Amino acid sequence: MVKIIFIEKDGKRRQVNGESGDSLIQVAWDNEIDIEGACEGAMACSTCHVVVDENWFKELDEASEEEEDMLDLVYGLSATSRLGCQIIISEDLDGLTLYLPDETHNKLLD
Numbered sequence: 345m346v347k348i349i350f351i352e353k354d355g356k357r358r359q360v361n362g363e364s365g366d367s368l369i370q371v372a373w374d375n376e377i378d379i380e381g382a383c384e385g386a387m388a389c390s391t392c393h394v395v396v397d398e399n400w401f402k403e404l405d406e407a408s409e410e411e412e413d414m415l416d417l418v419y420g421l422s423a424t425s426r427l428g429c430q431i432i433i434s435e436d437l438d439g440l441t442l443y444l445p446d447e448t449h450n451k452l453l454d
């Protein structure tokens with residue numbers, strides 16, 4: 345079990361457990377965390393945007409070029425923004441902390 349901490353829009357802290365190998369949006373969905381993930385990981389919607397805690401950001405694998413391209417289109421982009429569907433949980437990420445952005449925009453509906 346890998347501990348993941350989501351900070352919701354209202355500042356509420358939700359600590360949940362994920363399995364190594366799961367994507368972050370899967371962990372969110374399993375625990376009723378409010379991340380849409382409309383394209384289910386196809387990197388086409390950007391509704392899985394999360395802002396990673398600064399201390400954890402460098403622990404993640406680097407974003408692919410496709411992910412960077414999609415991130416360029418998200419509302420409220422921050423220096424530690426990532427797509428939740430592209431973060432794969434591992435034991436090394438125990439305690440990973442993420443903030444849910446105020447707003448997301450579904451690029452599939454443009």
Ligand code: FES
Binds near residue numbers: 430
């Ligand atoms: S779920 Fe659509 S880009 Fe991540």
